[in-house]
Amino acid sequence: MHELSVCLSLMQQVEQIAVEKNARRVTRIVLNIGPLSGVEPELLRHAYPLAAADTVAAEAELVMKSADIVVRCSQCNAESKATANRLLCAACGDFRTRVISGDELTLMSVELDTA
Ligand SMILES: [Zn+2]
Numbered sequence: 001m002h003e004l005s006v007c008l009s010l011m012q013q014v015e016q017i018a019v020e021k022n023a024r025r026v027t028r029i030v031l032n033i034g035p036l037s038g039v040e041p042e043l044l045r046h047a048y049p050l051a052a053a054d055t056v057a058a059e060a061e062l063v064m065k066s067a068d069i070v071v072r073c074s075q076c077n078a079e080s081k082a083t084a085n086r087l088l089c090a091a092c093g094d095f096r097t098r099v100i101s102g103d104e105l106t107l108m109s110v111e112l113d114t115a
Contacts, residue, residue, distance in 0.1 A: 003043040006105065007051030013107055018056045023112035026057035030110075034067040035084045036103035041066075060111075069102030 010031075018026055033039055041064045052058050071082045073089035074097065080090030082097070089097050 003039060003047040006039055007047045011051050011055055014057050014110055015055055017110050018112060021112050023114045025113040026060040026110055027113050028061045028111035030063045030108040032065050032067045032106040032108045034102040034104045035069055036099060037105045039105050067102055070100050071097035072100050073097050
């Protein structure tokens with residue numbers, strides 16, 4: 001399952017942060033998921049407890065936010081927001097655009113319990 005390996009690599013990042021900050025527990029993890037990242041938030045939510053079991057983040061709340069898709073137009077060079085099934089330039093309407101944001105999964109923030 002793709003989402004499980006995504007979760008596992010995420011856990012490595014989270015555990016590293018927890019170790020650096022001397023945290024005992026991770027209480028909250030906020031992710032920004034690009035609609036073009038290929039990650040299905042619902043599957044990620046199911047995979048998360050498997051990946052987080054027996055880690056510092058076992059009881060952390062997982063918050064998933066949907067990132068914007070941003071494209072750059074190859075014709076007028078404008079940057080504009082787009083939707084996954086309509087990657088058009090908002091300035092001139094051309095379809096020859098390049099996705100510059102929206103295809104990544106980003107760890108936005110981690111809340112730690114250092115008490
Ligand atoms: Zn354009």
